[in-house]
Amino acid sequence: MREIRAGVRRLLRLPLRTPAQIRADTDEELDAFVEARTDALVARGAEPGAARAEALRRLGGASVDEVRERLHHSATRREDRMRFREGLLRLRQDVHFAARQLRRAPGFTTLAALTLALGIGASTAIFSAVNPILFAPLPYPRAAQLLTIWDQGVDGSRLEPTFGTYRELVARSRTLSALAALRAVQPTLTGRDEPTRLDGQYVTANYFRTLGVRPALGRDLAAADEAENAPAVVLLADRLWRRRFGADPAIVGRQITLDGEPVTVVGVMPRAMENVLAPDAELWTPFQYPAAMDLEGPGWGHNIRLVGRVRDGASLDDARRELGAIAASPVPEFTRPPWAALRRGLTTASLQDDLTRGVRPALLAVLGAVLLVLMIACVNVTSLLLARGAQRRGELAMRAAIGAGRGRLVRQLLTESLLLGGVAGVLGVAVAAAGARVLVALAPAGLPRVDAIGLDGAALAFALGTTTLVGLAVGLVPALQVSRGDAQSGLREASRRTAGRRDVTRGALVVAEVALALVLLVSAGLLLRSMERLLSVAPGFAPARLLTMQVQTAGRVYDDDARVTRFFTQALDAVRDVPGVTAAAWTSELPLSGDGDQYGAHFEDSPTGRNEGDVFRYAVTPGYFETMGIPLVRGRYLAPSDRAAAPRALVINESFARQKFPGQDPIGRHLRVGPDAGPWYTIVGVVGDVKQLSLAAGQAHAVYITTEQSWFTDRVLSLVVRTRGDPAAAAAAVKRAVWSADRDQPIVRVATMDALITASAAQRRFALTLFEAFGVVALVLAAIGIYGVLSASVGERVREIGVRAALGASRTDLLGLVLGRGTALTAAGAAIGVGAAMLASDALVTLLFGVSRLDPLTYVGVVLLLLATSALACAVPAWRATRVDPAVTLRAE
Structure with a gap:
């Protein structure tokens, strides 16, 4: 009986039973069955009580209540299954109908799907970059326990610690379960192939254990490997093992040659390992400092980084307080030189925050920009759906007239928008895959975890969630609009009554679209003006026709300082003989290349002793200033006569002279740079300031x-070469000239100085490129939105326009009607957008240079651009309005 009733319900599309109805029907059938069975048994001679108990036993229960509850549960589950199947059937019907509706309008479907795919794909691509860098945990066990430790400079800036500080913290800290030190190294690998300089790291033996990573092959570094004069060992990165050694598993235990010395390979790190502290590193060798370090030795130079792991049960704040207490309370067992006395304390940060502090503002700004693009795309498609809903008023009114309720209409329209969003989501994933590759290609140097950028599970989940939300967002307003009760009261009458309200809704969407586009365009304009200002900053030298490259001496033969000097001298002489070279010189620090060699300094007659702060130290060959085009302000340049046996001469930059000797002549003053026991230098000249770290940085003090x-011999120098023609074309000949002095010495970082200047602004350029792209997309979408609204408005107001024309309205009047509407929408959106842009631009402050975030020229220019775009978008609808024939319109009425 139940199956018959359910079948009849499905046939007649009657609603399924409620829980109360289920219980009532079940009780009725149970009572009828028990009564009939009891009567039958009584008729056979059974006692009434026994007959009733037997009837209940046949149903599997001892009492009526027990049987009733079991049957209620069974019936409810059966009804739930039927309800679920009914829901699936309706969903399939809705999806089938929605697909048919979208196929009937291929132009609309294509435009809407591509618009949403652009927004979904762009936002997913940006998320695939932002998530692993800013939000996802680092790829180490319990990564939240990892922290970095820095010393503090005189000006409060972060300063690399010393190895002596590392040893003290290892002995005294109790909140850290592990602490490791690391420093960059670039050894030269020689053998059967061409000599190759590799990026690597000196590390303490517990470095990888601190991170929580084990070698995939061989063993990890051991404490015994750190002992002074212990056998040299090395760990290889997987990519170096595969590239240079053919993934030979027998590499463990073999010796390779680094800097001319045999080194034993003890292990290979896993292929999937991310070394976030030095992504380019391909090998790791242990520090081998003596147990008792000389205070003037390299162990007390500010040249290492520290990474630690907090003990279980302790927090980063606990570690921060303990390290602060250690810094403030020196003990006799650990002597501290004045420059590493930790008087200003230690700075700590989580490893993730430390890695992302430089790129976080740019990435968050880009993420905000792409979300604006997604919102604009949603607004645009919502407007398209509203326009399409206006065309379907007859269909919806007919469906409402034959019994479709408002909920049914809303559900069907939302199904269409979700299906449209699903199609856009699939296309968006393809856009995101391509966008992620573009992001990797555009990524500025120093962007952490670049290798982790891609469509992983989190990015795909983001795409799915975004697709669902977008499908609901773009369909909700049109669904509610076109399903209002007005649509059910008649076709012709409903159309006239609701046209104005629908036009207002579409107009509001265009206002929002213009406002969002203006925020993006203002941001892009500010970044563009900032980049123009930055690149117009004088670097302090003449970059045109200047070639640079870095050369490192490697091997036991270069343990002798005289041999190092002889090599660089011979190579420089050979380079100067290259045809097309007009000047050449060596320098230990190359401007805007990432170099930053700083030392403490003080003047002989300074009462502050060593308290002059850190200065950039340039060891250069005579002719460097002339080659670079650095102007002489006072005194003389360094000359060939400033040789090792001659009185020590030194040149300082103009900002240093101005700060230390205001209104005085610094020539003849004595200055000591580096160790306290180092030599005194006499200032012989003052040269112009040079931008060393970046074009945006202030003028740093520098000595030459x-x-x-120099009080020590540099093993790595950069060559600067001025040429008559294209400097890049001379690179091959210059390299051959350097190799004529020693073929085994690697040459790296070959670049023109113009290229280095451009690369120094890579982070700002990265943000600018993305904002420009998003701004163009936003402008186009805004133009499409304005065009769509005005085009639909003209179509709906044909009767009104015809009547106006019949009553004497001129073409100019009709043009003004449409253009005025478009201009009003744009002006309203611009007014709102200017206020929003003023608030949003605060997120760009760290990326701006020489431009206020409220720069009036940018705001005025963007508003004028939007007004011009609006005028173009209005042109076609306005032309259509002037072509309306009043006679045809009135006859139709």
Whole structure:
């Protein structure tokens, strides 16, 4: 009986039973069955009580209540299954009908799907970059326990710690379960192939254990490997093992040659390992400092980084307080030199925050920009759906007239928008895959975890969630609009009554679209003006026709300082003989290349002793200033006569001279740079300021000495070469000239100085490129939105326009009607957008240079651009309005 009733319900499309109805029907059938069975048994001679108990036993229960509850549960489950199947059937019907509706309008479907795919794909691509860098945990066990430790400079800036500080913290800290030190190294690998300089790291033996990573092959570094004069060992990165050694598993235990010395390979790190502290590193060798370090030795230079792991049960704040207490309370067992006395304390940060502090503002700004693009795309498609809903008023009114309720209409329209969003989501994933590759290609140097950018599970989940939300968002307003009760009261009458309200809704969407586009365009304009200002900053030298490259001496033969000097001298002489070379010189620090060699300094007659702060130290060969085009302000340049045996001469930059000797002549003053026991130098000249770290950085203090008069010999120098023609074309000949002095010495970082200047602004350029792209997309979408609204408005107001024309309205009047509407929408959106842009631009402050976030020229220019775009978008609808024939319109009425 139940199956018959359910079948009849499905046949007649009657609603399924409620729980109360289920219980009532079940009780009725149970009572009828028990009564009939009891009567039958009584008729056979059974006692009434026994007959009733037997009837209940046949139903599997001892009492009526027990049987009733079981039957209620069974009936409810059966009804739930039927309800679920009914829901699936309706969903399939809705999807089938929605697909048919979308196929009937291929132009609309294609435009809407591509618009949403662009927004979904762009936002997913940006998320695939932002998530692993800013939000996802680092790829190490319990990554939240990892932290970095920095010393503090005189000006409060972060300063690399010393190895002596590392040893003290290892001995005294109790909140850290592990602490490791690391420093960059670039050894030269020689053998059967061409000599190759590799990026690597000196590390303490517990470095990988601190991170929580084990070698995939061989063993990890051991404490015994750190002992002074212990056998040299190395760990290889998987990519170096595969590239240079053919993934030979027998590499463990073999010796390779680094810097001319045999080194034993003890292990290979996993292929999937991410070394976030030095992504380019391909090998790791242990520090081998003596147990008792000389205070003037390299162990007390500010040249290492520290990474630690907090003990279980302790927090980063606990570690921060303990390290602060250690810094403030020196003990006799650990002597501290004045420059590493930790008087200003230690700075700590989680490893993830430390890695992302430089790129976080740019990435968050880009993420905000792409979300604006997604919102604009949603607004645009919502407007398209409203226009399409206006065309379907007859269909919807007919469906409402034959019994479709408002909920049914809303559900059907939302199904269409979700299906449209699903199609856009599939296309968006393809857009995101391509966008992720573009992001990797555009990524500025220093962007952490670049290798992790891609469509992983989190990015695909984001795409799915975004697709669902977008499908609901773009369909909700049109569904509610076209399903209002007015649509059910008649076709012709409903159309006239609701046209104005629908036009207002579409107009509001265009206002929102213009406002969002203006925010993006203002941001792009501010970044563009900032980049123009930044690249117009004088670097302090003449970059045109200047070629640079870095050369490192490697091997036991270069343990002798005289041999190092001889090599660089011979190579420089050979380079100067290359045809087309007009000047050449060596320098230990190359501007805007990432170099940053700083030392403490003080003047002989300074009462503050060593408290002059850190200065950039350049060891250069005579002719460096002339080659670079650095102007002489006072005194003289360094000359060939400033040799090792001559009185020590030094040149300082103009900002240093101005700050230390305001209104005085610094020539003849004595200055000591580096160790306290180092030599005194006499200032012989003052040169112009040079931008060392970036074009946006302030003028740093700098001193210049000749390579022969330096208190130590540099093993790595950068060559600067000025040419008559294209400097890049001379690179091959210059490299051959350097190799003529020693073929085994690697040459890296070959670039023109113009390229280095451009690369120094890579982070700002990265943000600018993306904002420009998003701004163009937003402008196009805004133009489409304005065009769509005005075009639909003209179509709906044909009768009104015809009547106006019949009553004497001129073409100019009709043009003004449409253009005025478009201009009003744009002006309203611009007014709202200017206020929003003023608030949003606060997120760009760290990326701006020389431009206020409220720069009036940018705001005025963007508003004028939007007004011009609006005028173009209005042109076609306005032309259509002037072509309306009043006679045809009135006859139709």
